[in-house]
Amino acid sequence: MSHEDFPTENPAVVTCGLPYANGDLHIGHLRTYVGGDIYSRALKRLGQETAFVSGSDMHGTPVAVNAEKEGVTPEEFALRHHETYQETFPKFDVEFDNYGHTHDETNTELTKEIVRTLEAEGYVYEKEIPIAYDPDADQWLPDRYVEGTCPYCGEHARGDECDEGCGRHLEPGEIEAPVSTITGNAAEYRDRSHRFFRVSELQEYLGEFLDRLEGTSNAQNQPREWVEGELQDWCITRDMDWGIDYPGENEDDLVLYVWVDAPIEYISSTKQYTERVGADVFDWEEAWREDGDVVHIIGRDIIQHHTVFWPAMLRATGYVEPRAVMASGFITLNGKGFSTSRNRAVWADEYLEEGFDPALIRYYLATNGGFQQDVDFSWEKFRDRVNNELVGTVGNFLYRSLLFAHREYEGTPDADLSEEVRDRIEGAIDDFAAGVNDYSVREVGNAVVRLAQFGNEYIQQHEPWKLDDGAEKRQVIRDCVQIAKAVAVLFEPVAPGKAELLWDDLNEDGTVHDVGVAAALDAPAASFDEPSELFDKIADERVEELNEKLESRVAATAEETESDESDDESEADVTDELEPLLEDRIGFEEFQELDLRVGEILDAEGIEGADKLAKLTVDIGVEERQIVAGIKQLHDLEDLPGKKVVVVANLEQAELFGVESNGMVLAAGEQADLLTTHDDAEPGTRVK
Numbered sequence: 001m002s003h004e005d006f007p008t009e010n011p012a013v014v015t016c017g018l019p020y021a022n023g024d025l026h027i028g029h030l031r032t033y034v035g036g037d038i039y040s041r042a043l044k045r046l047g048q049e050t051a052f053v054s055g056s057d058m059h060g061t062p063v064a065v066n067a068e069k070e071g072v073t074p075e076e077f078a079l080r081h082h083e084t085y086q087e088t089f090p091k092f093d094v095e096f097d098n099y100g101h102t103h104d105e106t107n108t109e110l111t112k113e114i115v116r117t118l119e120a121e122g123y124v125y126e127k128e129i130p131i132a133y134d135p136d137a138d139q140w141l142p143d144r145y146v147e148g149t150c151p152y153c154g155e156h157a158r159g160d161e162c163d164e165g166c167g168r169h170l171e172p173g174e175i176e177a178p179v180s181t182i183t184g185n186a187a188e189y190r191d192r193s194h195r196f197f198r199v200s201e202l203q204e205y206l207g208e209f210l211d212r213l214e215g216t217s218n219a220q221n222q223p224r225e226w227v228e229g230e231l232q233d234w235c236i237t238r239d240m241d242w243g244i245d246y247p248g249e250n251e252d253d254l255v256l257y258v259w260v261d262a263p264i265e266y267i268s269s270t271k272q273y274t275e276r277v278g279a280d281v282f283d284w285e286e287a288w289r290e291d292g293d294v295v296h297i298i299g300r301d302i303i304q305h306h307t308v309f310w311p312a313m314l315r316a317t318g319y320v321e322p323r324a325v326m327a328s329g330f331i332t333l334n335g336k337g338f339s340t341s342r343n344r345a346v347w348a349d350e351y352l353e354e355g356f357d358p359a360l361i362r363y364y365l366a367t368n369g370g371f372q373q374d375v376d377f378s379w380e381k382f383r384d385r386v387n388n389e390l391v392g393t394v395g396n397f398l399y400r401s402l403l404f405a406h407r408e409y410e411g412t413p414d415a416d417l418s419e420e421v422r423d424r425i426e427g428a429i430d431d432f433a434a435g436v437n438d439y440s441v442r443e444v445g446n447a448v449v450r451l452a453q454f455g456n457e458y459i460q461q462h463e464p465w466k467l468d469d470g471a472e473k474r475q476v477i478r479d480c481v482q483i484a485k486a487v488a489v490l491f492e493p494v495a496p497g498k499a500e501l502l503w504d505d506l507n508e509d510g511t512v513h514d515v516g517v518a519a520a521l522d523a524p525a526a527s528f529d530e531p532s533e534l535f536d537k538i539a540d541e542r543v544e545e546l547n548e549k550l551e552s553r554v555a556a557t558a559e560e561t562e563s564d565e566s567d568d569e570s571e572a573d574v575t576d577e578l579e580p581l582l583e584d585r586i587g588f589e590e591f592q593e594l595d596l597r598v599g600e601i602l603d604a605e606g607i608e609g610a611d612k613l614a615k616l617t618v619d620i621g622v623e624e625r626q627i628v629a630g631i632k633q634l635h636d637l638e639d640l641p642g643k644k645v646v647v648v649a650n651l652e653q654a655e656l657f658g659v660e661s662n663g664m665v666l667a668a669g670e671q672a673d674l675l676t677t678h679d680d681a682e683p684g685t686r687v688k
């Protein structure tokens, strides 16, 4: 790539995708923010002038819809969430240099200015397009006010995005078979005049931009098909009240599409930072107008906005293009998607209330996989990583070596740093810098853990406790104190609070947050007190307790909201993990030994005393069967009679919970999705 390595002479801007002011944060949401915070801290440690900015995304239809449900104004609704986010991030040591929101004056003004520039440069035109309209509600249906079918992949899609299918951005009028989410009725398409941004004119530019773009490979590759295919112009106005008014004289009720003003907040937030600290500390105009290195850190569901629409807008209005886009994978909980409506989540507040230090989850999220890979969270895995790596490797090395140094020498013994350890620390600094330049927060974290691992091996190999006081013993301990100091410096991005504690334990001056990587090799303080233990083990009983809490909460929520499961599927970020295919093939004759029949459920009742089991009476044509199935909690039993199912008719009889079971009903997955027939095959028909 054409960019020079970090640190550069240019001001850098690191941004995190704006959280949408619409709900509570769970630890899955934190991945992007923790990643962004680690990345910007690591850049600063390398000596890069850096502003780390973000803000809340206040506009758009989901806020308007939910505010209406609560009977408050969209502004009130969004501000409430904004304030919660603003308070929550620092509790996880995510410390933005500026955190604004898209509805504030800075962003409103800058957005209007940018749109006026787009117009002046000839990039905006007016066109009549079909807009979904709800005649009963007498209302236009922008974005999330309409649902229907994606014209590209045929999946169910919501408003402006195909969130369950191909992930495409959908333009107004594109969604097929539109249905109003206000009344649930079929919507009409009516012609209406809207403003368009000529993205198509920038097609060639965007192709070149993608060649230069750094970051994660998903962000570099995924937009290719959009940019190399037929690039459509982009409708930038919407028929609603909530949003930033389209600038100009005769604009009645058009506001700007939320995806116009949202990314502009990256610039606005940087501008606010400059206004606070002064242009001599950080100059937003230099960063965004001249030669800034801009790194966007986002979730992978918004790659298209950051690699097509946003750079097109920047290019058309004379701003600097992004240098890199890092798009994170999703996060699952015990192998399944987080579901806020099912309360199947570990909430950010909850994590803190359980008394866990932010460093633990930061470390977990940063190092569990590559940034673009999906990461699974479970309390078991969390315990294992904390106990093995943070307690067993990092904490163990620091405590044993610093305690020994304190007891034997009341601090750092008088000796020069050995060549071997100097080389090893320099290697860790190189790995750290390589992590930054490879856009890998995992590597930034792992570089430090490997250094601590080396420290453990080093002290074990030299066994200073067996040595008489002398040059060799002093040398070994001096080396270990230096490694400890290097850990403090290099671990600051991942575990800022813990690094500061270690820095204080080492009796170092000032704060570790202000030092660069070179401080890892500066001579340590001559004296220090007994060290603290940085990390505590998580006990197995704690994990059991936390899992029980999660399970009972999910069950309680399921009871409360049993009837409404419809919008839940779309919320699961990732489907259940699939089992690998079986290696062994079977012959056709073996398959034919299974007697599969179409059945019709005649009756279904729960088995008393059994949590999961239901007794079904199934008509399989030649006879009626009594079959026990583990579906009691997963289906509404009253709804089952009349349903067609597939039955394994020649399965051995069994007794379950004292009830005879004569056959098996086929079902898919943990939710026991019952298999049925597509047409009207009669009960008893052989399935083959």
Ligand SMILES: [Zn+2]
Pocket (backbone or CB within 6 Å): 150, 151, 152, 153, 154, 155, 157, 162, 165, 166, 167, 168
């Ligand atoms: Zn689609």
